Amino acid sequence: MSDAPALLTTADGQPLKSALAHSQARSRRRAFLLVAPLFLFVVITFVIPIGQMLFQSVYNPGFIEYENRDTGEITKLMTNVTAWFEQNPQGTQPDETAYAALAADLVHLKATRAGGSVGERINYDIPGTRSLFTTTVRNADRLAPPYREALAAADAKWADPLVWRAMRSASTGYTLDFYLNALDLTRDETGAIVQVDQKVRVYVMLFMRTLGLSAAITLICLVLAFPIAHLLATLPLARSNLLMVLVLLPFWTSLLVRTTSWIVLLQSQGVVNDLMVAVGIIGEDGRIQMMYNRIGTIVAMTHILLPFMVLPLYSVMRPIPPSYVRAARSLGATSWTAFRRVYLPQTLPGVGAGALLVFILAVGYYITPALVGGADGQLISNLIAFHMQKSLNWSLAAALASILLFGVLILYWLYDRIVGIDNMKLG
């Protein structure tokens, strides 16, 4: 035997490896062309928007740029004060030059009519500062040196170190402030991270509520779906197919129709309450509030997400032959022991898949809580929608969405570590 293994060659002396690569190149090109449309579709509709969203959550040029909606022309704003921030490190007290720069920028804002959008950007960090900009900009022409006093006279907030800190932070465009906001955190004058005022803490509570409600919905789905899936899996195929149609029926009905029918059923003047009053379980004045609160959200979402639990469970249960449980019984196990020790462990991949699926869907659910959730049944996605559509603070919406995305990814990673994604069976 020689020391180095001889290089294998084909009959005509080509190295085997390159010959193989050459012969496979054609089929690889073909495979690529086959998947190219889907690949492009995914990139355009999924990867790029998510990338943009992630980018928006850390980049917001509202303080330094103004885009003309009609012409698309971009005007640089606040250039003087931005230059001052670059020359003076964090923590420098704003001096007269800084105020002069600010005054010049405010005049420029008046000319470009961009005071509102710049104020908006600072307003994200310090609520109530939008009008500080709009009113001062309106009278910017009248500002005269010394600018520090002139501005302080226009509005005392111009002397507030927090406003200056927020402007400095906004002056680069890149910032983690939105992530801080999304976690109910902010910076004090020294730049240290602190919790926001008790009264305005909402996001952490909403994240917690979203996780809690999703966990509850997942659990309820599991408890409801397990027996159904078991029944479906043990019935003869013809009959189980029929019942499966019933399970899938909700899929064929519009989400809105289903949600509104829950409203009809559960509202305080709804069918369920009417029935209970008629039967005499509750009095006319004791009607139970089941809609526009957490109960409404849980009931409607459980109903909508149930099939996502039934299907993976069914698909792991169907191939489990009855002989396993029979074997356990013949070996002396009671039916409960046989279930617990032999049947249940074999369904775990389905339980894991179903739970993961339902939980992830529930965490991001929007329409149902929006319709039936009322005030205390709102989830984090409703707030994301609010910031997208109403407050137009897209960066905060993006930060919230990113946190949600990373939370789900972590969950997925944990699942992979504990159960192994290969063991997941979706159907």
Place this chain on the structure above:
Amino acid sequence: MTASNAAAVGEGFVVFDRVQKSYDGVTLVVKDLNLSIAKGEFLTMLGPSGSGKTTCLMMLAGFETATHGDIRLDSRPINQVPPHKRGIGMVFQNYALFPHMSVGENLAFPLEVRGIGKSEREAKIKRALDMVQMGAFVHRRPAQLSGGQQQRIALARALVFDPKLVLMDEPLGALDKQLREHMQFEIKHLHDSLGLTVVYVTHDQGEALTMSDRVAVFNDGVIQQLDTPDELYERPRNSFVAQFIGENNKLTGVVEQIEAGKALVRLATGEVIDATPVNVTHKGQKTLVSIRPERVEFKPDMMPPGAHVIGAEVIEVIYMGDILRARLHVAGSSDFIMKMRNTIGQTRLSPGQTVNIGWDPLDARALEPL
């Protein structure tokens, strides 16, 4: 069921007493089954697919309830006893080893549910695994074992808790021929050495004949014959058993003459042959005479004196090593088989040759056609 007609069969260790079973309320899958199995017996249920063998086993194990009749185990009616209290070991066709447990855990399962302590458990597991020569595989998962190894583990698991009775439903069905023969031997050996009572279900008649003390041939929910293997092979009691067990030549004809233990049968083509009447009773009755290929003779000196002979034309001779197998044209049909031992002095027949064949009348059994 009243006490007066209870004892249709004698008291054995396992008794099926007038058992009937219907799944759908329309057809009977098991029709009036009476069967008594002695302690220590190896009884095989043999029969074509759908004849009700598994159903009988499931009723015995407690997974199906008898529609009518009694099943008794050790003189105790068990119709109302749930499966886990019957103390019956069972080997399933697909082994049913728990895939999420190791071999050791599989064997520990029946002991744990019985509340047996750890040290005793380990001793029993070791003994059971050694019994099937699988001691080295305690920590393997079933998926990491070959079919034959899984089979042994299933066997060990069914035996580890010392059951009174062991049921096996086609336990060797998934194995190749060689392994199957080996396992047949091992199961038989375990049966003998442990003194087990075994009820065994199989499709394979060779398996049934080699392993069993008695074989119950099932067809259509009815036991056609319950006998020792040699009785079954040599003296089938009806044409179903004659055709189902082993190879048999069939000649149809009419009973020409019948007296104690002897009959003359005239075939459709006019020849007359000797036979032993089994379930034909009178002259003129239609009958099917069955003769084993290895009992057919063509040399006059091998036949009993006075035996009738019948002309045959050799169609082909197949060399099979230990035997020669000749296909003959006899009485209008050309699927009559004759087997000859391949000895040194054996006459080699050649196609086209005509011979006279005959047999001992005891080997030709005149049966009522199906």
